[in-house]
Amino acid sequence: MKKLCFVMVSLFIFTSCGQKPIDKSMPIDLQNPEIDKEAEAYALNIVKGYFTEEIENRVFEISEPVEIEGGMCAQIRVSGVYENGKYPIDIFAIDPATKETFFYSKTEDKFIKYVNVPYYACATSPDKSKRIESLGMYMDGPSGLHSLSTMRIIDMDTAEQLWVSNSLLNNSFLWSDNSKFVSFVRYTRVSAEAAVVNTEGYSLIGLPFIDDLVALDGQNMPDEMRPDPFFVPIGWVTGTELEVGFEWATIDGGFASGSYIYDVSKKELKNVLMADG
DSSP states (O other): OOOOOOOOOOOOOOOOOOBOOOOOOOOSSOOBTTBOHHHHHHHHHHHHTTOOTTGGGEEEEEEEEEEETTEEEEEEEEEEEETTEEEEEEEEEEOTTTOOEEEEETTTTEEEEEOSOOOOOEEEOTTSSEEEEEEEEEEETTTTEEEEEEEEEEETTTOOEEEEEEOOSEEEEEEOTTSSEEEEEEEOSSOEEEEEEETTTTEEEEOOOHHHHHHHHSOSOBOSSOOOOEEEEEEESSSSEEEEEEEEEBTTSOEEEEEEEEETTTTEEEEEEEOOO
8 A cells, every 4th residue: 555645734823014115127147236146046946946937937037136124135037838828827026135925915915925835736637728837925813823824726828827726835746647537636634535537517516535445434534623634545547546545534543544546536435445444
């Protein structure tokens, strides 16, 4: 049986800030005595670290520096590459002196400080016709962290948004080989939820969850207060069959874990494997 490994995110404290209005011009070759090339390189490396998936399909551009909380910050604009050019994703600002990090909130029309390290997942379909990706951040009160605000699927010919949904702390995506289905995961600090999007009509397909698995044998009842379930797709077995790994805390203080295969077309659960203990 395949063993799942889940990465937990550390807890940080959010601090709001004020700043001068953003300069929306975007020169690529910036010459500014207050932000030198070494500082720009530092900021670029920080932001590129958020986009480790398909980084070749991302463009990172240095824009005019912006003053935030009395410090001059290097401003980095991130775009995605599609068939006919590029489309905007997000804007970041890094203070090279204090190492503080900020992102531009479209809803609040200002830069907001964040302290966690966001992970912008991205996956282009095998036929190169569509891309699913994370973007945006918002303050998640319960966790004290900034979560990713959005998941979306775009058309790779036009950059048109075809499907959109809310996100959580982090995401992961897996396309079926036929490019018809894509699974997504939304991670919190203590759980992960998964589902599948059918790109023919963009309907959402739910996956078997705790109750469905407990119903098979009446065992491994979840902890009523903190089941902390992790349901994470492992890979597509066929064009319609998805293998999913799972884990949750049980009522007796242990853990149930294992995997199953789910046919998203037939809505059929099969090959359920549950670890002993």
